[in-house]
Amino acid sequence: MANPFRKTAPLDQPHATFVNSQGWEWRILKTYKQPASEAKDPYARWFVAARSPLTYGDWEYGDTYKNEVTRYGRLATATADWKEAYK
Numbered sequence: 001m002a003n004p005f006r007k008t009a010p011l012d013q014p015h016a017t018f019v020n021s022q023g024w025e026w027r028i029l030k031t032y033k034q035p036a037s038e039a040k041d042p043y044a045r046w047f048v049a050a051r052s053p054l055t056y057g058d059w060e061y062g063d064t065y066k067n068e069v070t071r072y073g074r075l076a077t078a079t080a081d082w083k084e085a086y087k
Contacts, residue, residue, distance in 0.1 A: 004081050005031040011049050011059065016082045018073030024052040026069045028082075029061075035085045038066055 005015045007030070014027035030047035031038070038044035044066040049059045078086075 003031060003034050004085065008047065014049070014077075016078035016086075017076045018069050019076045020073045022053070024050070024073060025076075026050045026064070026073055027059075028069070031066075042067060 005028070009015050009029045011027060011029070014029055015031070016028040018026045018028070026046075027049045028046050029049055031044075032046075033041065033044055042065075045063045046066050046069060047062070048064050048069065049061050050064070051057060051059050
């Protein structure tokens with residue numbers, strides 16, 4: 001089965017959004033592996049657009065470890081496909 005999150009999503013329609021109480025926001029634009037494979041890989045990465053109080057409202061784009069996003073953020077919004085794949 002193909003990875004449904006392999007295609008890069010636009011900033012205003014991310015696959016999922018994670019936030020935390022310190023003002024950080026990660027919009028998940030692309031993943032590189034199947035969700036089941038990510039669970040076994042501590043170095044699984046996601047392509048994200050992120051902003052924080054340190055970026056003064058600007059978005060920074062790049063890869064980050066999935067574990068960092070899920071450790072420091074909580075899921076705020078997600079597509080139905082994302083919710084199904086990461087339940």
